[in-house]
Amino acid sequence: MERNTITLQQLQQRIACLISCNDTRDVWITAELSDVAVRGGHCYMELLQKDASGATTVAKARGIIWASAYRMIALKFFNATGREFATGLKVMVRVTATYHPVFGFSLQVTDVDPSYTMGDLLRLRREILERLRREGILEQNKAIDWPAVPQRIAVISAPGAAGYGDFINQLFSNSSRLRFAVRLFPAVMQGDRTPSTIISALKQIACDDEEWDCVVIIRGGGATSDLAAFENYDLAAAVAMFPLPVIIGIGHERDVTVLDYVANMRVKTPTAAAEWLIERGERALASLRELASAIALSASDRVSGCLTRLSYIEGQLPVIPLQAVERQRSRLVKVTAALGSMAGRLQPLMARLDAMNERLATASATIIERRRARLDAAEQLLGALSPEATLRRGYSITRVDGHAVTDAAAIPEGARVTTILASGSLVSTVISSDSETL
DSSP: OOOOOOOHHHHHHHHHHTSSGGGSSSEEEEEEEEEEETTTEEEEEEEEEEEEESEEEEEEEEEEEEEHHHHHHHHHHHHHOOOOTTTTTTEEEEEEEEEEEETTTEEEEEEEEESOOOOOHHHHHHHHHHHHTTOOTTTEHHHHHHHHOOOOEEEEEOOOOOOHHHHHHHHHTTEEEEEOOOOOOOOOSTTTHHHHHHHHHHHOOOOGGGGGGGGEEEEEEOOOOGGGGGGGGGHHHHHTSSSEEEEEEESSSTTHHHHHHHHEEEEESSSHHHHHHHHHHHHHHHHHHHHHHHHHHHHHHHHHHHHHHHHHHHHHHTTTHHHHHHHHHHHHHHHHHHHHHHHHHHHHHHHHHHHHHHHHHHHHHHHHHHHHHHHHHHHHHHHHHHHHHHHHHHHOEEEEEEEEOHHHHHHHOOEEEEEOOOSSSEHHHOOOOOOOOO
């Protein structure tokens, strides 16, 4: 049976004719930009459309802005929005559908409407960051202090992923031979399950957080649109509130996710995460080496000083005893001479002391004799003036009720009086009294 056949090129020419109809020329569409790159003056990109949840891509097409139009379109867009064409922006562009026999289907962008600006990814990111700021946890993980040398590393990544392999190879092949303890906590790093599996891994690490110094979340490069799963509030909050410092190394240098804003440290790639840890260890090692060098230098200076002093002392040892003996001999001579001169000075003083001793003895005897005479005279006077002596001279003492009486008028008649004589006493009764004085 004979068949009508055409070549592949002829078929593609028919497709090109169908695509290049009026309905596909200068059409305004809305789409999200992904994988934007400028090469040779031309701007290459992917145009995406997602479902209502924003998680699944339902349409995708390659787009290009030729250099002849890109400068004008980019300037127009920047003047209106203050932004360059970049991944994540949602834009309204005018396109013409084209089909190339070798490069296939693409959309040629000829104009842009700057009023249709930020895409869902950036808008969602702003909303997440603003919510975290309101809740006061946006900077919480950033405020955690790093240990001097983080060596116990908990890694969250997809098992067997190239990014994880790059991280391990870089970490364990460091030239300084720093040792690290690493454990992988598996997670899905692409698609709808990404947030939940990473959060689950974080919970596992938090159960034994004392065993780890930090957490590293890494994913290798790929299409920028694949990073949409990381724009998730629950995941961002889990990283922001995690009790250990977190390093984010997701995608390429140009890729940014909401996790980069909340983690303690953001690096551009998984390899860069390993390099950052190695560099921190090398800085600590350099500090230790400097400290060891300073200690060695200080000890060397101290020992050198001690050796110098020891050498000096060794040189002085034969001389010091002789000098000490000579000094003592000189002092002894001086003391002896001083004692000799003092003996000559003491002789007249001793003579004066002897003379004073004799004078003191004579004066003391004279004073004692005088005092004894005075005491004898006082004793004789007291004896003469005593009541007993008075009584012996014929006087008497009259008492009434034990009191001496000197006035006869003070003694009533009939009173009993006692008269004390030099020898004995009399008791009388008063018959009458006469108060006239003698």
